[in-house]
Amino acid sequence: MNAIEIHNLQCGYQEQAILQNVSLVLEERKILALLGPSGCGKTTLLKAISGLIPIDHGQIYLHGQQVQNGHRGLDPEERGVGFIFQDYALFPHMTVHDNLMFGLRPLRLKKQEAEERIASTLAIVGLSGMDKRYPHELSGGQQQRVAIARSLVCRPKLMLLDEPFSNIDSQLRIPLIREIRELLKSQHITAIFVTHNKEEAFSLADELAVFQQGNIVQQGEASAVYHQPANLYVAEFLGRGNLVPVTRQSDRSVLTPWGVIPVNQVPAHADLMMFIRPQWLEIVEGGDGRLIEQHFLGTHAHCRIHWQGMDWDAWHADSMPISTSAVSLRLRPHQPVIFRGKQG
Numbered sequence: 001m002n003a004i005e006i007h008n009l010q011c012g013y014q015e016q017a018i019l020q021n022v023s024l025v026l027e028e029r030k031i032l033a034l035l036g037p038s039g040c041g042k043t044t045l046l047k048a049i050s051g052l053i054p055i056d057h058g059q060i061y062l063h064g065q066q067v068q069n070g071h072r073g074l075d076p077e078e079r080g081v082g083f084i085f086q087d088y089a090l091f092p093h094m095t096v097h098d099n100l101m102f103g104l105r106p107l108r109l110k111k112q113e114a115e116e117r118i119a120s121t122l123a124i125v126g127l128s129g130m131d132k133r134y135p136h137e138l139s140g141g142q143q144q145r146v147a148i149a150r151s152l153v154c155r156p157k158l159m160l161l162d163e164p165f166s167n168i169d170s171q172l173r174i175p176l177i178r179e180i181r182e183l184l185k186s187q188h189i190t191a192i193f194v195t196h197n198k199e200e201a202f203s204l205a206d207e208l209a210v211f212q213q214g215n216i217v218q219q220g221e222a223s224a225v226y227h228q229p230a231n232l233y234v235a236e237f238l239g240r241g242n243l244v245p246v247t248r249q250s251d252r253s254v255l256t257p258w259g260v261i262p263v264n265q266v267p268a269h270a271d272l273m274m275f276i277r278p279q280w281l282e283i284v285e286g287g288d289g290r291l292i293e294q295h296f297l298g299t300h301a302h303c304r305i306h307w308q309g310m311d312w313d314a315w316h317a318d319s320m321p322i323s324t325s326a327v328s329l330r331l332r333p334h335q336p337v338i339f340r341g342k343q344g
Protein backbone atom coordinates (compact mmCIF):
# COMPACT_ATOMS: atom_id res chain seq x y z
CA MET A 1 0.00 0.00 0.00
CA ASN A 2 1.08 3.58 -0.49
CA ALA A 3 1.81 5.51 2.68
CA ILE A 4 1.12 8.81 0.95
CA GLU A 5 -0.74 9.86 -2.16
CA ILE A 6 -1.05 13.51 -3.02
CA HIS A 7 -3.02 14.71 -6.02
CA ASN A 8 -2.73 18.22 -7.49
CA LEU A 9 -2.07 19.99 -4.23
CA GLN A 10 -2.24 23.76 -4.29
CA CYS A 11 -1.77 25.98 -1.28
CA GLY A 12 -0.02 29.11 -0.12
CA TYR A 13 -0.05 31.93 2.38
CA GLN A 14 -2.47 34.85 2.08
CA GLU A 15 -2.62 35.64 -1.65
CA GLN A 16 0.76 34.07 -2.45
CA ALA A 17 0.55 30.64 -4.14
CA ILE A 18 3.43 28.39 -3.00
CA LEU A 19 2.63 24.79 -3.99
CA GLN A 20 1.43 25.03 -7.58
CA ASN A 21 0.21 21.54 -8.44
CA VAL A 22 2.09 18.98 -6.41
CA SER A 23 1.45 15.27 -6.87
CA LEU A 24 3.44 12.64 -5.03
CA VAL A 25 3.19 8.94 -4.24
CA LEU A 26 5.33 7.19 -1.65
CA GLU A 27 5.19 3.51 -0.76
CA GLU A 28 5.04 2.38 2.85
CA ARG A 29 8.37 2.16 4.68
CA LYS A 30 10.22 4.31 2.16
CA ILE A 31 12.24 7.37 3.12
CA LEU A 32 11.92 10.36 0.79
CA ALA A 33 14.14 13.47 0.78
CA LEU A 34 12.68 16.76 -0.46
CA LEU A 35 15.38 18.85 -2.10
CA GLY A 36 15.19 22.28 -3.63
CA PRO A 37 16.36 25.87 -3.25
CA SER A 38 15.38 27.95 -0.25
CA GLY A 39 11.78 29.16 -0.36
CA CYS A 40 10.54 26.69 -2.99
CA GLY A 41 7.90 25.19 -0.67
CA LYS A 42 9.43 22.09 0.96
CA THR A 43 8.37 22.96 4.52
CA THR A 44 4.99 24.08 3.21
CA LEU A 45 4.46 20.59 1.76
CA LEU A 46 5.26 18.96 5.12
CA LYS A 47 2.83 21.32 6.85
CA ALA A 48 0.14 20.55 4.28
CA ILE A 49 0.55 16.79 4.78
CA SER A 50 0.31 17.11 8.54
CA GLY A 51 -2.71 19.43 8.40
CA LEU A 52 -1.00 22.49 9.86
CA ILE A 53 -2.00 24.89 7.06
CA PRO A 54 -5.15 25.39 4.98
CA ILE A 55 -5.24 23.87 1.49
CA ASP A 56 -6.75 25.56 -1.58
CA HIS A 57 -7.09 22.52 -3.80
CA GLY A 58 -6.13 18.84 -4.05
CA GLN A 59 -6.38 15.57 -2.16
CA ILE A 60 -4.12 13.85 0.36
CA TYR A 61 -4.39 10.17 1.30
CA LEU A 62 -2.38 8.65 4.15
CA HIS A 63 -2.27 4.85 4.27
CA GLY A 64 -5.34 4.69 2.04
CA GLN A 65 -7.39 7.10 4.15
CA GLN A 66 -8.37 10.45 2.68
CA VAL A 67 -7.23 13.11 5.13
CA GLN A 68 -7.65 16.14 2.89
CA ASN A 69 -10.07 17.02 0.11
CA GLY A 70 -9.76 20.61 -1.03
CA HIS A 71 -10.43 22.90 1.92
CA ARG A 72 -11.73 20.10 4.12
CA GLY A 73 -9.34 17.96 6.12
CA LEU A 74 -8.74 16.02 9.33
CA ASP A 75 -7.16 17.85 12.25
CA PRO A 76 -3.39 17.31 12.63
CA GLU A 77 -3.78 15.00 15.67
CA GLU A 78 -6.14 12.75 13.71
CA ARG A 79 -3.61 12.05 10.95
CA GLY A 80 -1.13 9.82 12.83
CA VAL A 81 1.79 11.89 11.61
CA GLY A 82 4.90 12.73 13.64
CA PHE A 83 6.44 16.13 12.80
CA ILE A 84 10.00 16.90 13.82
CA PHE A 85 11.13 20.48 13.49
CA GLN A 86 14.57 21.83 12.69
CA ASP A 87 15.09 23.29 16.17
CA TYR A 88 13.72 20.12 17.89
CA ALA A 89 11.11 22.27 19.71
CA LEU A 90 11.83 20.49 23.02
CA PHE A 91 10.46 22.16 26.13
CA PRO A 92 13.58 23.45 27.90
CA HIS A 93 11.99 23.44 31.38
CA MET A 94 10.88 19.79 31.09
CA THR A 95 12.98 16.67 31.54
CA VAL A 96 13.39 14.15 28.74
CA HIS A 97 10.70 12.01 30.39
CA ASP A 98 8.26 14.91 30.64
CA ASN A 99 8.91 15.98 27.05
CA LEU A 100 7.88 12.49 25.93
CA MET A 101 4.90 12.44 28.30
CA PHE A 102 3.76 15.72 26.76
CA GLY A 103 3.97 14.14 23.30
CA LEU A 104 1.72 11.31 24.53
CA ARG A 105 -1.00 13.55 25.97
CA PRO A 106 -3.33 13.42 22.95
CA LEU A 107 -3.47 9.60 23.23
CA ARG A 108 -4.86 9.70 26.83
CA LEU A 109 -3.13 6.45 27.83
CA LYS A 110 -3.22 4.96 31.35
CA LYS A 111 -0.19 6.04 33.41
CA GLN A 112 1.46 2.62 33.43
CA GLU A 113 1.11 2.13 29.70
CA ALA A 114 2.46 5.64 29.10
CA GLU A 115 5.48 4.93 31.35
CA GLU A 116 6.17 1.66 29.54
CA ARG A 117 6.01 3.35 26.18
CA ILE A 118 8.36 6.12 27.30
CA ALA A 119 10.89 3.60 28.62
CA SER A 120 10.77 1.42 25.50
CA THR A 121 11.00 4.44 23.18
CA LEU A 122 14.01 5.85 25.01
CA ALA A 123 15.63 2.42 24.66
CA ILE A 124 14.95 2.42 20.90
CA VAL A 125 16.72 5.77 20.45
CA GLY A 126 19.56 4.77 22.77
CA LEU A 127 18.73 7.19 25.59
CA SER A 128 17.78 4.81 28.41
CA GLY A 129 18.79 6.32 31.75
CA MET A 130 18.67 9.90 30.44
CA ASP A 131 15.02 10.42 31.31
CA LYS A 132 15.68 12.84 34.19
CA ARG A 133 17.97 15.12 32.20
CA TYR A 134 16.92 18.50 30.85
CA PRO A 135 17.52 19.38 27.18
CA HIS A 136 20.43 21.71 28.04
CA GLU A 137 22.19 18.73 29.69
CA LEU A 138 22.27 16.84 26.38
CA SER A 139 24.39 17.13 23.22
CA GLY A 140 22.80 18.31 19.97
CA GLY A 141 22.62 14.73 18.69
CA GLN A 142 20.99 13.54 21.93
CA GLN A 143 18.46 16.39 21.80
CA GLN A 144 17.62 15.39 18.26
CA ARG A 145 17.06 11.82 19.43
CA VAL A 146 14.74 13.09 22.17
CA ALA A 147 12.77 14.98 19.50
CA ILE A 148 12.53 11.79 17.49
CA ALA A 149 11.56 9.80 20.59
CA ARG A 150 8.83 12.30 21.43
CA SER A 151 7.37 11.70 18.01
CA LEU A 152 8.00 7.91 18.04
CA VAL A 153 6.30 7.47 21.39
CA CYS A 154 2.95 8.05 19.66
CA ARG A 155 3.81 5.16 17.26
CA PRO A 156 3.30 7.19 14.05
CA LYS A 157 3.30 5.32 10.75
CA LEU A 158 4.55 8.44 9.01
CA MET A 159 7.23 10.88 10.15
CA LEU A 160 7.93 14.28 8.66
CA LEU A 161 11.30 15.79 9.48
CA ASP A 162 12.12 19.41 8.62
CA GLU A 163 15.89 19.83 8.22
CA PRO A 164 16.45 17.52 11.18
CA PHE A 165 20.24 17.57 11.10
CA SER A 166 21.04 21.21 10.41
CA ASN A 167 22.01 21.89 14.04
CA ILE A 168 24.19 18.79 14.35
CA ASP A 169 27.95 19.01 14.20
CA SER A 170 29.10 17.90 10.73
CA GLN A 171 31.28 15.07 12.13
CA LEU A 172 28.36 13.55 14.04
CA ARG A 173 25.85 14.09 11.28
CA ILE A 174 26.50 11.09 9.04
CA PRO A 175 26.69 8.50 11.88
CA LEU A 176 23.49 9.97 13.38
CA ILE A 177 21.78 9.83 9.98
CA ARG A 178 22.71 6.15 9.61
CA GLU A 179 21.36 5.46 13.09
CA ILE A 180 18.10 7.23 12.32
CA ARG A 181 17.76 5.42 9.02
CA GLU A 182 18.11 2.07 10.82
CA LEU A 183 15.61 3.21 13.43
CA LEU A 184 13.00 4.22 10.85
CA LYS A 185 13.53 0.97 8.96
CA SER A 186 13.36 -1.23 12.08
CA GLN A 187 10.15 0.48 13.24
CA HIS A 188 8.63 0.24 9.70
CA ILE A 189 8.07 3.99 9.57
CA THR A 190 7.62 5.90 6.32
CA ALA A 191 9.41 9.25 6.39
CA ILE A 192 9.72 12.45 4.41
CA PHE A 193 12.47 14.84 5.31
CA VAL A 194 13.60 18.22 4.07
CA THR A 195 17.25 18.93 3.58
CA HIS A 196 19.56 21.36 1.81
CA ASN A 197 22.40 18.91 2.01
CA LYS A 198 22.79 16.41 -0.83
CA GLU A 199 25.09 14.14 1.16
CA GLU A 200 22.40 13.91 3.85
CA ALA A 201 19.77 13.17 1.23
CA PHE A 202 21.80 10.36 -0.31
CA SER A 203 22.70 8.91 3.11
CA LEU A 204 19.18 8.80 4.53
CA ALA A 205 16.77 8.56 1.64
CA ASP A 206 15.58 5.77 -0.62
CA GLU A 207 14.01 8.30 -2.95
CA LEU A 208 14.54 11.96 -3.81
CA ALA A 209 11.99 14.54 -4.91
CA VAL A 210 13.46 17.69 -6.43
CA PHE A 211 11.45 20.91 -6.21
CA GLN A 212 11.44 23.74 -8.68
CA GLN A 213 9.22 26.77 -8.03
CA GLY A 214 6.44 25.08 -6.10
CA ASN A 215 6.41 21.87 -8.12
CA ILE A 216 8.16 18.52 -7.91
CA VAL A 217 10.09 18.19 -11.16
CA GLN A 218 11.41 14.69 -10.54
CA GLN A 219 10.87 11.97 -7.97
CA GLY A 220 12.52 8.57 -7.98
CA GLU A 221 15.17 6.33 -6.48
CA ALA A 222 18.14 8.42 -5.41
CA SER A 223 20.62 6.86 -7.84
CA ALA A 224 18.15 7.04 -10.74
CA VAL A 225 17.53 10.75 -10.18
CA TYR A 226 21.27 11.37 -9.92
CA HIS A 227 22.25 9.32 -12.98
CA GLN A 228 19.17 9.98 -15.13
CA PRO A 229 18.08 13.54 -14.26
CA ALA A 230 14.90 14.67 -16.02
CA ASN A 231 16.31 18.05 -16.97
CA LEU A 232 19.33 20.28 -16.61
CA TYR A 233 17.96 21.92 -13.46
CA VAL A 234 17.78 18.58 -11.61
CA ALA A 235 21.15 17.48 -13.01
CA GLU A 236 22.94 20.62 -11.83
CA PHE A 237 21.07 20.73 -8.51
CA LEU A 238 22.42 17.29 -7.60
CA GLY A 239 26.03 17.96 -8.56
CA ARG A 240 28.51 19.21 -11.09
CA GLY A 241 28.66 18.11 -14.68
CA ASN A 242 30.05 19.00 -18.08
CA LEU A 243 27.66 20.26 -20.72
CA VAL A 244 28.88 19.20 -24.14
CA PRO A 245 27.25 20.09 -27.49
CA VAL A 246 26.39 16.94 -29.47
CA THR A 247 24.69 16.32 -32.83
CA ARG A 248 21.67 14.13 -33.44
CA GLN A 249 22.49 11.23 -35.75
CA SER A 250 19.26 9.26 -35.41
CA ASP A 251 16.45 8.62 -32.88
CA ARG A 252 18.91 6.52 -30.93
CA SER A 253 22.38 7.94 -31.50
CA VAL A 254 24.36 11.18 -31.19
CA LEU A 255 27.73 12.35 -32.44
CA THR A 256 30.04 13.25 -29.52
CA PRO A 257 33.76 14.04 -29.14
CA TRP A 258 34.17 10.23 -28.83
CA GLY A 259 32.34 9.50 -32.08
CA VAL A 260 28.77 8.23 -32.48
CA ILE A 261 27.31 6.68 -29.31
CA PRO A 262 23.99 4.94 -28.71
CA VAL A 263 21.34 6.68 -26.60
CA ASN A 264 17.95 5.35 -25.45
CA GLN A 265 15.96 8.23 -26.86
CA VAL A 266 17.30 11.34 -28.60
CA PRO A 267 15.07 14.45 -28.33
CA ALA A 268 13.87 15.63 -31.77
CA HIS A 269 15.76 18.89 -31.56
CA ALA A 270 18.67 20.40 -33.43
CA ASP A 271 20.38 21.95 -30.42
CA LEU A 272 21.42 19.11 -28.07
CA MET A 273 23.71 18.89 -25.07
CA MET A 274 25.15 15.87 -23.33
CA PHE A 275 25.46 16.14 -19.54
CA ILE A 276 28.51 14.28 -18.24
CA ARG A 277 29.32 14.02 -14.53
CA PRO A 278 33.06 14.35 -13.72
CA GLN A 279 33.26 10.72 -12.51
CA TRP A 280 32.01 9.47 -15.89
CA LEU A 281 35.25 10.69 -17.49
CA GLU A 282 38.58 8.93 -17.40
CA ILE A 283 41.73 11.03 -17.64
CA VAL A 284 44.31 9.43 -19.90
CA GLU A 285 47.93 10.56 -20.00
CA GLY A 286 49.07 11.76 -23.42
CA GLY A 287 46.98 13.38 -26.15
CA ASP A 288 46.12 16.89 -27.21
CA GLY A 289 44.50 18.08 -23.95
CA ARG A 290 46.03 19.99 -21.05
CA LEU A 291 45.72 19.61 -17.28
CA ILE A 292 44.91 23.15 -16.10
CA GLU A 293 44.56 22.59 -12.35
CA GLN A 294 43.74 19.93 -9.78
CA HIS A 295 42.58 19.71 -6.17
CA PHE A 296 43.15 16.58 -4.13
CA LEU A 297 40.03 15.99 -2.01
CA GLY A 298 40.96 12.79 -0.18
CA THR A 299 38.57 10.42 -1.93
CA HIS A 300 39.66 11.65 -5.38
CA ALA A 301 41.36 14.49 -7.21
CA HIS A 302 39.18 17.02 -8.97
CA CYS A 303 40.88 18.00 -12.21
CA ARG A 304 40.23 20.79 -14.68
CA ILE A 305 41.23 19.89 -18.20
CA HIS A 306 41.28 21.79 -21.46
CA TRP A 307 40.47 19.41 -24.32
CA GLN A 308 38.69 19.67 -27.66
CA GLY A 309 38.27 23.43 -27.36
CA MET A 310 36.53 23.46 -23.94
CA ASP A 311 37.28 23.14 -20.22
CA TRP A 312 36.16 19.95 -18.48
CA ASP A 313 35.71 18.78 -14.89
CA ALA A 314 36.95 15.23 -14.39
CA TRP A 315 37.85 13.09 -11.38
CA HIS A 316 40.94 11.00 -10.94
CA ALA A 317 41.49 8.45 -8.17
CA ASP A 318 44.60 10.30 -6.98
CA SER A 319 46.50 13.49 -7.83
CA MET A 320 47.92 13.41 -11.33
CA PRO A 321 51.77 13.45 -11.34
CA ILE A 322 52.98 17.04 -11.33
CA SER A 323 54.82 16.42 -14.63
CA THR A 324 51.58 15.50 -16.38
CA SER A 325 50.68 18.06 -18.98
CA ALA A 326 49.37 16.31 -22.09
CA VAL A 327 46.11 14.45 -21.38
CA SER A 328 42.92 13.40 -23.06
CA LEU A 329 39.54 12.18 -21.83
CA ARG A 330 37.74 8.89 -22.28
CA LEU A 331 34.08 8.37 -21.64
CA ARG A 332 33.40 5.64 -19.06
CA PRO A 333 30.51 3.31 -19.84
CA HIS A 334 27.25 4.82 -18.54
CA GLN A 335 23.74 5.60 -19.75
CA PRO A 336 24.17 8.94 -21.59
CA VAL A 337 22.08 11.92 -20.51
CA ILE A 338 20.97 14.16 -23.39
CA PHE A 339 19.08 17.44 -22.98
CA ARG A 340 17.81 20.04 -25.35
CA GLY A 341 20.32 22.87 -25.58
CA LYS A 342 19.95 25.93 -23.36
CA GLN A 343 18.21 27.75 -26.25
CA GLY A 344 15.75 24.86 -26.71
Ligand SMILES: Nc1ncnc2c1ncn2[C@@H]1O[C@H](COP(=O)(O)OP(=O)(O)OP(=O)(O)O)[C@@H](O)[C@H]1O
Nearest residue numbers: 013014018036037038039040041042043044045194
Ligand atom coordinates in the same frame (compact mmCIF):
# COMPACT_ATOMS: atom_id res chain seq x y z
N1 LIG B 1 3.63 31.64 7.59
C1 LIG B 1 3.94 32.17 6.40
N2 LIG B 1 3.32 33.28 5.94
C2 LIG B 1 3.60 33.80 4.73
N3 LIG B 1 4.54 33.30 3.88
C3 LIG B 1 5.20 32.21 4.29
C4 LIG B 1 4.95 31.58 5.56
N4 LIG B 1 5.77 30.49 5.68
C5 LIG B 1 6.49 30.46 4.54
N5 LIG B 1 6.16 31.47 3.70
C6 LIG B 1 6.72 31.72 2.36
O1 LIG B 1 6.42 30.61 1.54
C7 LIG B 1 7.51 30.28 0.69
C8 LIG B 1 7.89 28.81 0.87
O2 LIG B 1 8.34 28.63 2.19
P1 LIG B 1 8.86 27.21 2.71
O3 LIG B 1 9.22 27.41 4.15
O4 LIG B 1 7.88 26.17 2.37
O5 LIG B 1 10.16 27.02 1.81
P2 LIG B 1 11.33 25.95 1.93
O6 LIG B 1 11.49 25.37 0.57
O7 LIG B 1 11.06 25.01 3.05
O8 LIG B 1 12.54 26.90 2.27
P3 LIG B 1 13.84 26.67 3.15
O9 LIG B 1 14.63 25.64 2.39
O10 LIG B 1 14.51 28.00 3.17
O11 LIG B 1 13.40 26.19 4.51
C9 LIG B 1 8.61 31.27 1.01
O12 LIG B 1 8.57 32.29 0.06
C10 LIG B 1 8.24 31.80 2.38
O13 LIG B 1 8.68 33.10 2.54
